[in-house]
Amino acid sequence: MLRHLLLAAAGSDRLGRLAGSAPVSKGAVRKFVGGFDGDEALLTGRALADDGLAITFDHLSAETRSAEQAVAVRDEYRALLAKLKGAGLTPAAEVSVKLSLLGQRLDEKLAYEHAQAVCAAAAAAGTTVTLDAEDHTLTDSTLEILTELRRDHPGTGAALQAYLRRTEGDCRELAAAGSRVRLCKGAYAEPESVAFQSALDIDKSFVRCLNILMSGEGYPMVATHDPRLIAIAEDRARWFDRSADEYEFQMLHGVRVEEQARLAAGGNVVRVYLPYGEQWYGYLLRRLAESPRNVRALVGR
Ligand SMILES: Cc1cc2nc3c(=O)[nH]c(=O)nc-3n(C[C@H](O)[C@H](O)[C@H](O)COP(=O)(O)OP(=O)(O)OC[C@H]3O[C@@H](n4cnc5c(N)ncnc54)[C@H](O)[C@@H]3O)c2cc1C
Numbered sequence: 001m002l003r004h005l006l007l008a009a010a011g012s013d014r015l016g017r018l019a020g021s022a023p024v025s026k027g028a029v030r031k032f033v034g035g036f037d038g039d040e041a042l043l044t045g046r047a048l049a050d051d052g053l054a055i056t057f058d059h060l061s062a063e064t065r066s067a068e069q070a071v072a073v074r075d076e077y078r079a080l081l082a083k084l085k086g087a088g089l090t091p092a093a094e095v096s097v098k099l100s101l102l103g104q105r106l107d108e109k110l111a112y113e114h115a116q117a118v119c120a121a122a123a124a125a126g127t128t129v130t131l132d133a134e135d136h137t138l139t140d141s142t143l144e145i146l147t148e149l150r151r152d153h154p155g156t157g158a159a160l161q162a163y164l165r166r167t168e169g170d171c172r173e174l175a176a177a178g179s180r181v182r183l184c185k186g187a188y189a190e191p192e193s194v195a196f197q198s199a200l201d202i203d204k205s206f207v208r209c210l211n212i213l214m215s216g217e218g219y220p221m222v223a224t225h226d227p228r229l230i231a232i233a234e235d236r237a238r239w240f241d242r243s244a245d246e247y248e249f250q251m252l253h254g255v256r257v258e259e260q261a262r263l264a265a266g267g268n269v270v271r272v273y274l275p276y277g278e279q280w281y282g283y284l285l286r287r288l289a290e291s292p293r294n295v296r297a298l299v300g301r
Contacts, residue, residue: 059080084125123153
């Protein structure tokens with residue numbers, strides 16, 4: 001119930017505007033958000049890189065409702081990528097992009113063109129782009145745009161959500177040579193018709209998808225904080241004889257930091273998802289909806 005309330009509030013522009021002007025402790029927000037602008041995020045990213053972690057930067061912005069907003073998001077990513085290169089953070093740092101913010105709901109072709117420009121900027125900076133997975137109404141379009149982007153930029157990654165019933169099939173399609181696939185549980189409130197609802201069913205789907213990706217030809221990116229799933233991923237990597245540079249773990253900034261350090265110390269590639277920007281409110285609520293431990297971390301208990 002609380003999770004659904006938090007997820008509903010996360011999608012509310014009005015509450016987001018209120019939160020933006022509220023005297024919320026910036027220190028508390030920074031536990032999960034890498035900074036309020038690109039320069040602050042760069043400093044956070046530098047500290048993570050110094051700790052031996054890879055990074056994927058994610059710019060938090062309000063829902064895109066106009067072509068001008070989509071252009072602004074594209075330009076933010078292009079500027080960020082130039083800064084990452086200038087700071088010597090690439091190729092350890094890449095970027096995560098939501099196609100909806102590039103205008104996907106207004107005009108798919110426009111979103112594709114903007115994504116193509118971001119991928120070109122990433123290539124010029126010596127790094128890659130991963131497309132975030134959003135709600136299920138965008139999955140087909142996102143995977144179609146992915147296919148187009150990969151013609152010029154084969155390193156472009158995609159996120160797949162284990163809670164979607166379709167995802168095993170998508171894993172089979174995407175487990176091809178060179179294909180970077182981030183497997184996560186999924187963060188949106190989805191109907192039963194398209195998504196598993198129970199934690200057990202989602203975990204079982206995650207393991208089936210993991211088996212497909214780990215036994216395939218691509219590059220699996222295992223995005224979870226779940227200790228059982230991490231242990232299973234470590235086991236599958238051994239079973240399928242993958243060396244440390246043939247898969248990676250991914251976790252969110254501020255979540256299970258000791259586990260991130262443990263995995264990295266064990267020789268694994270660990271990539272931290274580092275969101276930044278003024279529009280942190282919806283992102284933060286989604287994290288709070290996920291785990292009471294995140295709530296305790298936020299209030300410092
Ligand atoms: C790098 C990354 C990228 C992502 N990209 C996307 C995306 O593109 N699209 C999308 O829909 N979703 C994305 N997500 C979010 C994801 O779908 C889940 O909503 C989120 O990761 C929570 O799921 P979980 O696998 O961590 O397990 P959960 O079910 O949240 O937690 C499982 C277990 O993990 C442990 N755990 C979890 N949180 C904590 C904590 N704070 N402290 C200690 N232990 C904890 C606990 O033991 C818990 O029981 C991404 C997640 C990551 C890590």
